[in-house]
Amino acid sequence: MDAxxxxxxxxxxxxxxxxxxxxxxxxxxxxxxxxxxDVYAYxxxxxxxxxxxxxxTALAFERAFRRRRSFDRRRGEERAWLFGIARxxxxxxxxxxxxxxxxxxxxxxxxxxxEDDGEVALRRTAVREALQxxxxxxxELIALKxxxxxxxxxxxxxxxxxxxxxxxxxxxxxxxxxxxxxxxx
Amino acid sequence: xxxxxxxxxxxxxxxxxxAIDATLAGEPVDPAYAEVAELALLLSAERPQPRxxxxxxxxxxxxxxxxxxxxxxxxxxxxxxxxxxxxxNAWMASGGLAAALAAVIAAVIxxxxxxxxxxxPPRVLLPLRGAPLNGAASTAVGASAGxxxxxxxxxxxxxxxxxxxxxxxxxxxxxxxxxxxxxGAARSSxxxGAARSSxxxGAAxxxxxxxxxxxxxxxxxxxxxxxxxxxxxSAQLALITSPGRIDAVAQEAFGVIGAESGIVRHSxxxxxxxxxxxxxLQLSVPSGNLAQLMNRLSQLRYAHVGSRTDSSQDVxxxxxxxxxxxxxxxxxxxxxxxxxxxxxxxxxxxxLRAQIRDAEASIASDEATLASLNKQVNLSQVDVTISxxxxxxGPPSPGPSGFTLGRAAHDAGRVLTVAAGVALIALAxxxxxxxxxxxxAWIALVLRRRGREQALDSV
Numbered sequence: 001m002d003a004x005x006x007x008x009x010x011x012x013x014x015x016x017x018x019x020x021x022x023x024x025x026x027x028x029x030x031x032x033x034x035x036x037x038d039v040y041a042y043x044x045x046x047x048x049x050x051x052x053x054x055x056x057t058a059l060a061f062e063r064a065f066r067r068r069r070s071f072d073r074r075r076g077e078e079r080a081w082l083f084g085i086a087r088x089x090x091x092x093x094x095x096x097x098x099x100x101x102x103x104x105x106x107x108x109x110x111x112x113x114x115e116d117d118g119e120v121a122l123r124r125t126a127v128r129e130a131l132q133x134x135x136x137x138x139x140e141l142i143a144l145k146x147x148x149x150x151x152x153x154x155x156x157x158x159x160x161x162x163x164x165x166x167x168x169x170x171x172x173x174x175x176x177x178x179x180x181x182x183x184x185x
Numbered sequence: 186x187x188x189x190x191x192x193x194x195x196x197x198x199x200x201x202x203x204a205i206d207a208t209l210a211g212e213p214v215d216p217a218y219a220e221v222a223e224l225a226l227l228l229s230a231e232r233p234q235p236r237x238x239x240x241x242x243x244x245x246x247x248x249x250x251x252x253x254x255x256x257x258x259x260x261x262x263x264x265x266x267x268x269x270x271x272x273x274n275a276w277m278a279s280g281g282l283a284a285a286l287a288a289v290i291a292a293v294i295x296x297x298x299x300x301x302x303x304x305x306p307p308r309v310l311l312p313l314r315g316a317p318l319n320g321a322a323s324t325a326v327g328a329s330a331g332x333x334x335x336x337x338x339x340x341x342x343x344x345x346x347x348x349x350x351x352x353x354x355x356x357x358x359x360x361x362x363x364x365x366x367x368x369g370a371a372r373s374s375x376x377x378g379a380a381r382s383s384x385x386x387g388a389a390x391x392x393x394x395x396x397x398x399x400x401x402x403x404x405x406x407x408x409x410x411x412x413x414x415x416x417x418x419s420a421q422l423a424l425i426t427s428p429g430r431i432d433a434v435a436q437e438a439f440g441v442i443g444a445e446s447g448i449v450r451h452s453x454x455x456x457x458x459x460x461x462x463x464x465x466l467q468l469s470v471p472s473g474n475l476a477q478l479m480n481r482l483s484q485l486r487y488a489h490v491g492s493r494t495d496s497s498q499d500v501x502x503x504x505x506x507x508x509x510x511x512x513x514x515x516x517x518x519x520x521x522x523x524x525x526x527x528x529x530x531x532x533x534x535x536x537l538r539a540q541i542r543d544a545e546a547s548i549a550s551d552e553a554t555l556a557s558l559n560k561q562v563n564l565s566q567v568d569v570t571i572s573x574x575x576x577x578x579g580p581p582s583p584g585p586s587g588f589t590l591g592r593a594a595h596d597a598g599r600v601l602t603v604a605a606g607v608a609l610i611a612l613a614x615x616x617x618x619x620x621x622x623x624x625x626a627w628i629a630l631v632l633r634r635r636g637r638e639q640a641l642d643s644v
Contacts, residue, residue, distance in 0.1 A: 025250070029247070032247055036235070036240065036243065037234065037235060037240075040233065040234075040235040040239075041232045041233050041234070044233035044235075045231075045232075045233060050233065050236070053233070053235075054235065054236070054239045054243075057235070057239075057243070058243055058246065061243065061246075061247065061251075062246075062251045065247075065250065065251055066251075088637065091637035091638075091640050091641055092637065092640075094637075094640040094641065094643075095636055095637065095639075095640040098640055098643055123223075123227055124227055124230065124231070127224070127227045127228060127231060128231060131228075131231065135642075136641045136642070136643075137641055137642070140641065142228055145205075146209070146225060146228035146229045146231075146232065147228075147229070147231070147232040147233065149209065151206075152202065152206075164193065164194050167194050167198065167199070167202050168194065168198065170202065171198045171201060171202060174201075174205070174221065174224065177224065177228075178220070178221070178224055181224070
């Protein structure tokens with residue numbers, strides 16, 4: 001199965017939904033194809049642990065698969081529903097890690113040596129460092145918007161806030177990040 | 186964080202957000218937002234990518250629809266799955282436990298009889314004796330059996346029985362009162378009979394569609410076996426019918442009594458059309474016909490049995506004593522007569538004649554006693570009362586199979602009533618349990634959500 005990047009940010013086109021397992025499965029499969037990498041990117045940014053992100057991503061899709069029949073379109077689009085599941089799984093993982101007091105690996109350090117040189121590399125490093133210093137809440141917003149490609153409406157659904165509230169939060173986070181980048185630069 | 190308030194965004198913020206969206210969508214952006222656009226691109230470039238091995242592994246798991254294949258490790262949480270499984274199992278167990286608890290409570294209540302849906306419905310038992318006879322309001326349609334045109338009088342003609350005497354209370358009735366249960370006791374003693382009758386075929390074949398627990402319709406005669414011994418039998422039967430059918434039931438009872446060669450010693454029928462309608466019959470019936478009479482009276486079409494008391498008293502020893510005393514008296518008289526025949530003096534003759542008179546008086550007394558005892562043994566005393574009360578409308582006589590549409594409908598209604606009662610009891614147990622479970626679930630959900638948010642803050 002080849003899962004595409006799915007960075008369009010649009011809601012996936014669900015097949016006609018006749019009752020039955022076939023339709024539910026087809027819808028889930030389409031959702032998986034469109035969202036696999038997005039979910040991983042979001043979870044990885046939130047956890048800052050690629051291995052943990054893989055586990056949580058797999059768990060999120062498995063949970064979504066088990067609950068695919070309970071999805072109610074009136075309560076939101078499938079992508080928001082899926083990211084809600086992924087968020088809960090990621091937060092559960094964070095709770096578990098907090099209990100176990102596990103030291104997290106720093107994935108950014110692993111990637112530090114692979115960057116280009118020059119101006120772009122400096123800017124990326126500044127952004128990366130600023131991102132590292134951000135709180136988990138801010139990092140989550142960045143991940144949902146820029147790594148998972150959610151629209152502001154979907155972002156609001158996932159976080160359980162209004163769309164305008166989500167826009168304000170996102171704007172504040174970007175401003176915070178921009179200032180942090182300037183401070184680093 | 187989780188506020189749902191809607192407020193208009195600052196147009197400048199909206200413009201910046203739109204510039205970000207345009208950048209991510211690859212569209213041109215106003216140079217005024219170049220910095221934000223660049224930041225968006227840099228952030229987007231920081232997007233982590235999954236390892237190809239993980240992507241392939243997850244693809245395979247999705248292809249398998251997350252079924253565990255032997256030898257294949259499905260990527261999953263380290264401990265999260267177990268935690269969820271434990272959570273789900275706990276909830277399933279608690280749900281099952283609550284349902285089982287409710288079922289047990291319902292069963293205990295039903296079996297214990299507290300509000301038993303299968304138990305007898307509350308009803309007012311009218312007094313078996315001494316029922317109020319409202320002379321002003323009532324219309325007496327029958328008086329004593331000796332009255333002309335009275336049911337008992339007609340019975341005497343129809344049944345060919347002996348003329349009934351319009352007496353009030355016979356010595357037999359007085360005598361049997363010692364062995365008969367009091368009215369109150371009769372009712373209580375009839376209760377087991379009701380339960381018993383539900384198991385007898387007679388109850389199943391009773392013409393009334395009334396449930397077996399409502400009245401011991403069709404109960405069999407309960408008396409010890411005679412085994413050739415002399416016994417005095419008596420019975421009391423309390424019938425309940427609808428207020429408008431007192432006279433009809435009484436008339437039907439008279440017919441049955443006549444058919445069984447019974448004698449109505451006393452009868453009073455007061456039909457008022459209301460709940461104070463009442464009929465009282467005092468009968469004598471050949472003891473051989475007692476069981477049949479009681480069974481037939483218990484199965485009258487428009488009445489059901491409120492209570493029934495069967496009594497018996499063994500008088501065999503007394504009978505033998507009386508017979509022996511009579512034989513002795515007769516032997517004494519024979520002996521005296523022989524001695525009289527051989528008497529030679531007037532004094533001897535006078536003395537023997539006096540003794541013979543005494544012996545004959547004793548014989549007469551013993552014969553009367555024996556005759557009375559024989560009469561009590563041969564004729565059983567029966568008291569029948571017919572009261573107005575709540576009674577299901579009697580359906581027409583059942584067919585040969587004993588199954589009618591009316592009875593089926595009644596049984597179906599009964600089954601539905603019992604089922605509804607059981608469901609109501611179960612609901613009464615389940616609703617509080619469900620509320621507690623829902624409250625606990627809600628609290629757990631809130632705590633879980635709060636814990637997740639706290640986990641986000643603590644990182």
